[in-house]
Amino acid sequence: MKTVRVRVAPSPTGDPHVGTAYIGLFDYVFARSRNGKFILRIEDTDRTRSTPESEQAIMESLRWVGLQWDEGPDVGGDYGPYRQSERSEIYRAHTQMLLEADKAYRCFCTPERLTEMRDRQRKEKLPPKYDGRCRELKPEEIENNLSEGKPFVVRLRIPPHGYVSFTDKIRGLVQIATEQIDDQVLLKSDGFPTYHLANVVDDHLMEITHVIRAEEWISSTPKHVLLYEAFGWEMPQFIHMPLLRNTDKSKISKRKNPVSLLWYKDQGYMPEALLNFLGNMGWSFSDGREIFSLDEMIADFSWDRVGTTGPVFDITKLDWMNGMYVRQLSPEKLTSRLLETALAGRDVGRERLLRIAPLIQERITKFSAEEFDAMSDFFFIGADQLEYDPGLLAPKKTEPADVAPALQKMRERFDALDAWETQPMEDAIRALADEIGWKAGSLFMCVRIAVTGRKATPPLLESMVILGKDESLKRMDNAIEKAQALL
RNA sequence: GGCCCCAUCGUCCAGCCUGGCCCAGGACACAGGAUUUUCGAUCCUGGAACGAGGGUUCGAAUCCCUCUGGGGUCACCA
Known part of the structure; x- marks a missing residue:
């Protein structure tokens, strides 16, 4: 059995794409x-759109999600x-082979003529297709054009029937x-190959056994098949994955x-989760589980389970x-991820964060x-x-006027606590609530606002422990002052 | 428009190949409830789909045909 060899072949023309990670x-x-x-x-055969930055970003992103080649x-x-x-010579040589075997031909038509031709075809409601003007040029004509230095492309000669x-x-x-297939350009006038030529030549030379790519390539696969045949090469297995879709x-x-992998990274998604999610697109685990590692x-x-x-x-x-995935992390890993993503560039002490992180772990969905x-x-x-x-x-x-006195008493009880720990705090809150006839939940909320300024927070008592007694009491003091205004 | 691909809950999947166990199962989302010091997490419950029409068959989500719908592609871009 031949060794399986597959490739992912992105074109470096922009941000790294989720589709690339998917394939x-x-x-x-x-x-x-x-x-x-x-x-x-x-x-990178498109010289005008390819950039080294894009290539770099693609490689970094692919590594980031965990797909090492x-x-x-x-x-x-x-x-x-x-x-x-860097393979231009290879393509030129292969084009030459095709030319000599008459499987391909030089086409001297100008882009202007081709555009005109297509416009006409569209107007006449004909399928847009190269009209074959240069298909049967005489050797002398070709020589002439060549010696005049006319630019040309090389097209694949598609059999007219069959x-x-x-x-x-x-x-x-x-x-x-084959009537449906156009005489595909293989070599552009700038001497670079088109996707079709480069792809087929490279897949063959690199001994690719399975061509895995997106569905959008199905319609050009016949051209590739014809190319393989023209070269007399063995065909790889073709596998066209479904196309990822928008909501519409x-x-x-x-x-x-x-669509950019950089976005997912910035947003604080975990690469493991992104990959897992992508793995559920079009494929399903045999036992139905949806959470799985690489x-x-x-x-x-x-492949049986690919839709x-x-x-x-x-x-x-x-x-x-x-x-x-976030919830599965150990406190240490959780802290590290936060430090390197959401908190990148901030001056946050690791030790303190290590105590805070577990409190928010089940409350965040990503590291943003x-x-x-x-x-x-x-x-x-700070409190102020x-x-x-x-x-x-x-x-x-409750009477707004009762708030300040309640907070005042609460502050005193807190201050009197022997140990700044959650259990004594909770006991104190419940006891006071009882005494003043408030529901415990109400007092909790009142203190929560006083200490955090928010209605939705991590567990209050644990948070106060982390803040420390002094800081917590300072916040209580400020709250008492603010509550005076409620009178 | 030609050609090609596809068609199960709002979404992601299972079931389809090897018809009956499917008045269709799981997950996300949504709604309700439980728990809870808030939020969240967790647990429970609920609504929610085989695009339509013909066949074949005792029997079809599963096989066949037509239609409809959606998508892709028709470049010297990949």
Whole structure:
């Protein structure tokens, strides 16, 4: 059995895309499950749009989610170079082979003529297709054009009749009439190959056994099949994964969905969760579980369980899943993640955070500064910086005038406590509530506002322990003062 | 528009290949309840789908056909 070799082949033209991680995940999982190789190939044949920054970001993001490749531009390998812009000679030589075998031809048509041609075809409601003007140029004409230095492209000569078919591993037989296929440009006038040529040549030379890519490529696969045939090469297995969708079912896009992996990182999503979420798109674990690690997915993976319907990318479920992952973290790991993501660049002491983090663990869904602050900013400011509406201090169904005296008594009881621990505090609160005829919950809320300035907080008593007695009492004092205004 | 792909709860999936165990199961979200010092987490309960029409069959979510719907693609972009 041949060694499984798969590749993910992003084009470095912008932010790293979730779709790349999605396809990469299945490449990776399949390769690992079959003891194969996972390769990263950079398809930078579009000279105007490709940038080194984008390539860098793609590699960093793929590593961030945890998909490490065995061969690639940075780590090398026996089938390099892995950057298409460095393989120009290879494509030129292969184009030459095709030209000599008359499987391809030079086309001297100008872009202007082609645009005009398509406009005409559209007007006449004909399918837009190259009209074949240069298909049968005489050798002399070609020589002339060449010596005049006219720019040209090389097109694949598609047989005018017949059918092309291929078997997709998860979809079955796909067949199409060659009339439907255009004489695809293989080599652009700038000497660079198009996706189609480079892709086929590289997949063959790199001995790729399974071409895993998105559904949007199905319609160009017949061209690739014809190319393999023209070269006389063995065909890889084709597997077209379903396309990730927006809510309106269209192909996932920037305008309707966060699509950049950088965004997910910034938002504080855990890469494990993102990958797990992606693993549930189009694939399902054999026992139905939805939370699984990469290794578990590898152990259970099979193409039989890959579906063909395009899943809507619904971030709501990702949020839930991320929350599940967050809650599984140990206090130490939780603290580390917070420090390196939500709190990156802030001066927060690790020891103190180690005590706070567990209190907010089940209250945040991701490691964003927003969520962290919403939950715990009161820990990081002084008593005098605490701002809130004094009205909040008064519980429902109590006389506003009673609030200040109640807080005053509470402060005294707190101050008299032998130990600044949760149990004595709770006892004191309940006892006082009883004495003044308040519901315990009301007194809790009153103190909560006094100490945190918020209605929704982490557990109050634990928070006060962390704040310390002095700080807590100071906040009580300020609250008493504010409560005077309620009279 | 041509061609191609797809079609189960609002969403993600299971079931379909090898018809009956499915008046369709799980998860997210939503609603209600329990618990609780708030929020959250947790637990319980609930509503919620086989696109339509024809076949085949004793029997169809499952097989076949048509229609409808959605999507992709038709570049010297990938």
